[in-house]
Amino acid sequence: MTKTARSIALETLMSVLQNKSYSNLSLNNNLRQAKLSVADQNLATNLVYGTIQYKIYLKYQLKGLVKTKLTENYLEPLLLMSIYQIQFLDKIPTRAVLDEANKLAKKFGKHHSAGYRIVNGILRAFVRRGEVLPNKKDEVEYLSVKESFPKWLVEYFIKNWGLKKTEKMLISLNQPAKNSVRLALKDQKQTFFQLKKLGFNPEPSALASDSVILSHGGIVDTSLFKEGKLTVQDEAASLVVEAFDFKGDEEVLDACSAPGGKTVQIAEHLPTGHVTALDIHKKKLNLVHQNAERMDVADKVSTKAIDARKADECFSKGEFAKILVDAPCSGLGLLRRKPEIRYSKTKQDLVNLQKIQLDILEHVSGLLAQNGELVYSTCSISIQENEEVVEKFLKSHPNFELSKFKAGNLTSNGMLKILPDSYGSDGFFIAKFKLRG
Numbered sequence: 327m328t329k330t331a332r333s334i335a336l337e338t339l340m341s342v343l344q345n346k347s348y349s350n351l352s353l354n355n356n357l358r359q360a361k362l363s364v365a366d367q368n369l370a371t372n373l374v375y376g377t378i379q380y381k382i383y384l385k386y387q388l389k390g391l392v393k394t395k396l397t398e399n400y401l402e403p404l405l406l407m408s409i410y411q412i413q414f415l416d417k418i419p420t421r422a423v424l425d426e427a428n429k430l431a432k433k434f435g436k437h438h439s440a441g442y443r444i445v446n447g448i449l450r451a452f453v454r455r456g457e458v459l460p461n462k463k464d465e466v467e468y469l470s471v472k473e474s475f476p477k478w479l480v481e482y483f484i485k486n487w488g489l490k491k492t493e494k495m496l497i498s499l500n501q502p503a504k505n506s507v508r509l510a511l512k513d514q515k516q517t518f519f520q521l522k523k524l525g526f527n528p529e530p531s532a533l534a535s536d537s538v539i540l541s542h543g544g545i546v547d548t549s550l551f552k553e554g555k556l557t558v559q560d561e562a563a564s565l566v567v568e569a570f571d572f573k574g575d576e577e578v579l580d581a582c583s584a585p586g587g588k589t590v591q592i593a594e595h596l597p598t599g600h601v602t603a604l605d606i607h608k609k610k611l612n613l614v615h616q617n618a619e620r621m622d623v624a625d626k627v628s629t630k631a632i633d634a635r636k637a638d639e640c641f642s643k644g645e646f647a648k649i650l651v652d653a654p655c656s657g658l659g660l661l662r663r664k665p666e667i668r669y670s671k672t673k674q675d676l677v678n679l680q681k682i683q684l685d686i687l688e689h690v691s692g693l694l695a696q697n698g699e700l701v702y703s704t705c706s707i708s709i710q711e712n713e714e715v716v717e718k719f720l721k722s723h724p725n726f727e728l729s730k731f732k733a734g735n736l737t738s739n740g741m742l743k744i745l746p747d748s749y750g751s752d753g754f755f756i757a758k759f760k761l762r763g
């Protein structure tokens with residue numbers, strides 16, 4: 327079978343929607359085997375992520391149009407992918423979507439299958455009828471379908487931020503993520519100039535001091551990336567390390583370090599210091615090494631594969647001047663970049679993660695030196711993983727207090743939460759603690 331952007335997208339969607347494969351792994355695997363042009367790779371990527379992102383909305387559109395059971399397993403993914411194109415991709419004419427869907431149905435259907443007739447009939451009926459949405463009176467159901475987020479998440483957002491802000495956040499989370507990069511501290515002016523020369527139109531970040539926003543992707547294929555002049559990191563993620571006040575000679579512990587984005591950022595601030603990077607997954611520490619090599623800070627980084635909840639068995643009390651706990655979390659701040667997170671997480675996950683986050687803080691906080699700084703961060707915006715963790719940690723550790731900090735262009739009294747619609751960045755939470763004097 328000749329592989330096209332659409333057949334790759336359909337194969338990927340079948341394995342993601344039916345076998346729960348990871349979209350990025352499955353798509354990369356399928357793309358690697360197919361050798362498509364860059365434009366076709368981009369189309370396949372858009373079809374896969376867009377269809378997953380809008381899954382709830384797209385399934386709702388099928389209501390009332392599907393009269394028979396969709397027995398062949400390519401049928402539903404193909405219908406969802408086609409409606410996604412009709413509704414969201416202005417540049418593709420509806421007729422082309424129907425023709426391509428027809429071809430795919432013939433390719434993927436069994437011999438003598440009537441699948442292509444079913445696809446044709448349903449898509450034509452959808453085009454005639456148009457979009458349907460639930461009654462606006464039911465705010466949760468309406469927003470859940472319109473913006474394609476599970477009901478519990480819509481309810482959670484409304485409860486914590488109100489209806490108006492929730493609408494803004496959900497709409498913003500469905501926009502494409504920005505192309506943020508962090509420039510290495512060395513040669514920043516020159517790197518900025520090179521980015522301009524290469525046509526990436528860099529714009530300084532409104533948030534982080536060392537970050538810039540590029541006009542398009544593809545930076546990882548440039549020599550600037552390969553030579554470690556910059557790294558791919560969201561501007562809100564870059565703020566976390568900026569919350570520390572570095573002297574430059576400190577021993578630093580990065581308790582949850584892989585893939586090492588923040589480890590290398592810390593190391594760049596340590597001309598004569600050192601960072602010990604932990605992670606529970608030994609394999610993932612290879613990524614920390616690769617990052618440190620590429621960013622030319624490998625001599626300042628050592629790694630150790632341990633559970634941070636056992637860090638106090640491996641290191642001495644007061645050994646580190648600075649500690650970062652960039653904790654495992656639900657990733658609710660990353661919904662724009664990782665469309666599946668919205669469907670895989672549950673409210674119970676937030677509670678389970680809080681326990682792990684508190685346990686990690688419990689076992690690393692004793693390693694902080696007098697006058698040291700402890701920064702806790704997550705790429706989640708939930709209350710359970712952030713404000714509640716801080717409150718409970720402070721309650722059980724009265725020798726710690728929140729500490730004011732400045733990070734990039736922002737200042738905070740001790741806790742900073744960046745919601746995803748405020749700057750169009752990832753959602754992030756940062757808290758800084760110090761030992762009471």
Ligand SMILES: C[S@@+](CC[C@H](N)C(=O)[O-])C[C@H]1O[C@@H](n2cnc3c(N)ncnc32)[C@H](O)[C@@H]1O
Pocket residue numbers: 581582583584585586587588589604605606607610632633634635652653654655686705
């Ligand atoms: C949010 S990610 C860290 C991202 C990283 N700081 C960066 O900037 O690239 C959380 C990491 O914590 C690791 N992790 C999860 N549980 C852990 C534990 N109990 N001890 C140490 N690491 C853990 C995960 O494997 C994951 O790599």
